[in-house]
Amino acid sequence: MRRAEEYVSRDMDPLSGRMWGHVYVLGAPDVIELGKALYLKFMDKTMLDFTVYPSVLRMENELVGMVSSLLHGDDEVVGNFTYGGTESIILAMKAARERFERSSSGTPEIVLPATAHPAFRKAAEYLGMxxxxxxxxxQFRADLEDVKGKLGGNTVALIASAPNYPFGTVDDVQAMAELALDxxxxxxxxxxxxxxxxxxLRELGEDVPPFDFSLEGVSSVxxxxHKYGxxxxxxxxxxxxxxxxxxxxVFAASKWPGYPVVNTAVLSTRSAGTLAASWGILIYLGREGYRELAKRVLDARRRMETGLRNLGYKVLGEPKSGILAFTSDERDLAALPREMRKLNWFVQYQPGSREMGFPKSIHLTVAPGHDVLVDQFLKDLSSVSLTVEEEIRLPEGDLVRALGIEEGKLPEDFTVINRLMHEAPPDLVEEVLKTAVNRYLFKPPSSGP
Structure with a gap:
């Protein structure tokens, strides 16, 4: 435990409010404590075999029912609990591929906007699509005319984001649903x-167009x-x-001497802890509780947008949720995370791509607890003076090592890496990242722990 405490002392505290990414349940300590209690109560119960713990099956069905109701599902809508959005997406794409292959023999294709989450690309790679x-x-929304031109006889699925992660903008889901149906x-x-x-946010009066099962053309969601839930x-x-x-x-296997295995997710053995916590939190908060937390997110996001513009930054697109991204032609955004980290803030740099036409930007995920920290963040941001770096100086020698990447250790300064990722072709960026992860970062220490 002492060693773990030593390790974690070097991390940022996700509940400090100083992180503008990867943190959602902030400013709701009662929700956190309830989640912990339910997680611990069900931590040792497995979701591998639903015949063993009836409570787990009941919770999953009730949870799916609550979410379906929220997203305008009728009595026909079904679903399953997974361990993350990527797993949910892989399952949806597998279901779509199976349906496609029953009537077609071509190479299956997923049609998606450039802003769609990489989980769809992972699903395509795993599933041979x-x-x-x-x-x-x-506004960083799917171009409908291009969508029409890209759909074809080998299309397995069309994808829309509500919202996309980079900019927090929402695709025209209604128009895309009509096109998919047609x-x-x-x-x-x-x-x-x-x-x-x-x-x-819609209940609070925000303009949120339909994006769920209220649209006839929507097949899956x-x-x-673990985000805004x-x-x-x-x-x-x-x-x-x-x-x-x-x-x-649904996977089933009985061609072995053991018990019949039936899985509704990619993973088999899973702790029921997160399922129980999710179930309990939805019941505890209810619509009123979620609406109140959404109000805090909305207030913080609006104040952040106004403050960023007052500082001369450009907010990209029209954010519709709790995410926004900003850019600048006068400031070196690649160095901004480093400078803000010195002031004990975490912000996420998005390199964009010169080749793809996307600008460099800073991503902010707004949580309810950020409502009391927006002003301090903007004050600190205004104190950081960053001039644009006109020339990128490539490090000499072994590129990966020269960038500060060592075995099992992250570089202390990502600024040069950030600049390179914007300028380099995406294919090259991906290869360098794979090499760094495979050969350097995820490697047991030679001297032991």
């Missing part, structure tokens, strides 16, 4: 970020409980319009 990328418009294409809405926030990691839900569409996700 091809990705067809759609351009986005000036073409007979599976349409998946990735609401991993917005599923437990957008409905309550993913929504993360405020549950512990990992917890997500994938919903299908009916049981027939879900068929491709």
């Amino acid at each position: 091809r990705v067809v990328t759609v351009k986005v418009d000036g 073409r007979g294409v599976w349409f998946h809405v990735d609401a991993c970020v917005g599923g437990f926030l957008l409905p309550f 993913s929504a993360d409980l 405020y549950a512990p990691r990992g917890a997500s839900i994938v919903l299908f319009r009916n049981a027939e569409l879900r068929e491709g996700t």
